[in-house]
Amino acid sequence: MNFAVLVFPGSNCDIDMFKAVEDTVGEPVEYVWHTATDLSSYDVILVPGGFSYGDYLRCGAIARFAPVMAELKKAAEAGKFVLGVCNGxxxxxxxxxLPGALIRNNSLKFRCHPVDLKVENNITPFTNAYAPGETIRIPIAHGEGNYVCDAETLARLKTNNxxxxxxxxxxxxxxxxxxxGxxxxxxxxxxxxxxPERAVSELLGSSDGARxxxxxxxxxxxRVEPSAVNGARAH
Known part of the structure; x- marks a missing residue:
């Protein structure tokens, strides 16, 4: 299983993500620069945190136009596994x-500390090792983590789990x-x-992200499609 960690100018959690893959699954993992135009050899694509392009205009607003993003969209449409964390x-x-947007924290302050998360959906490829409703401990580090969407989108998110x-x-x-998330x-x-890449060992304060x-x-x-796993777990 081949993992790719995308790297944009200003990424700063790419090494954390790379090491997390090494330490938890031991599968091949490579850094992939934002100018890449082929992701066909990768099964999982990880978009790490940081400040891509200095977070100018809006967080992620410039990175979305990087050459690698066209390939990332193709990979997602093909059913490959994609995880974006923080800036990702x-x-x-x-x-x-993904639906919605991230804006400035309501406190207008950068928040950096562990938080408790409730696992609401354990039938995604990234969460099937968790129990539904389980509480896990994962750190945050962001100034623009306020997730917003309109009422129609929120209703659709709930309906579709x-x-x-x-x-x-x-x-x-x-x-x-x-x-x-x-x-x-x-x-x-x-x-x-x-x-989660900062919570893969008890030495880091939590190993809850490893799963x-x-x-x-x-x-x-x-060797089954994510939809088949979802269906099996739903029953």
Whole structure:
């Protein structure tokens, strides 16, 4: 199973993501520069956190036009597994791969600390190793993590089980409906503000993030489509 970690000018969590893959699943992983025009050799594409292009205009607004993004859209449409974390989540929403948008925290402050998350959807390729409703501990580090969408989109997210994580207890940024992560309708593209790659060992304060990487490996090894896994778990 081949993992790609996309790297944009200003990415700063790419090494964390690379090491998380090495430490949790031990599968081949490579850095892929934003100018790449071919992602066909990768099964999982990870879009890390940071400040792509300095977060000018809006977070992720410039990165969405990078050459690699056209290939990322093709990969997502082909059913490959895509995870965007923090700035990666912002990039995925700007590119239209996920619904909604991320704006400034309601406190107007950068928040950097562990948070409790409730697993709302454990039938995505990245969350199948969690129990439904389980509370996990994952750190955040963002100034623009306030997830927003209109009422129609929110209703659709709920109907389609696209809310993957919610903040449990304190909402650190004012996100609508306490949303911390969402997926596309197919379930193969997931975006979240908390950093699972920074929670893969108890030495880091939590190992709860490790199961996001082992989850996707399990799905790949099962040699079934994400929809088939979803259907099996739904029954």
């Amino acid at each position: 989540f912002q990039i995925l929403t700007e590119a239209g791969l 696209q809310v993957v994580f919610r903040y449990q207890g304190d909402n650190p940024n004012g996100s609508v409906d306490n949303i911390a 969402v997926c596309n309708e197919r379930g193969n593209v997931v975006g979240m503000m908390p950093h 996001m990487f082992t989850s996707v490996l399990n799905v790949f090894l099962s």
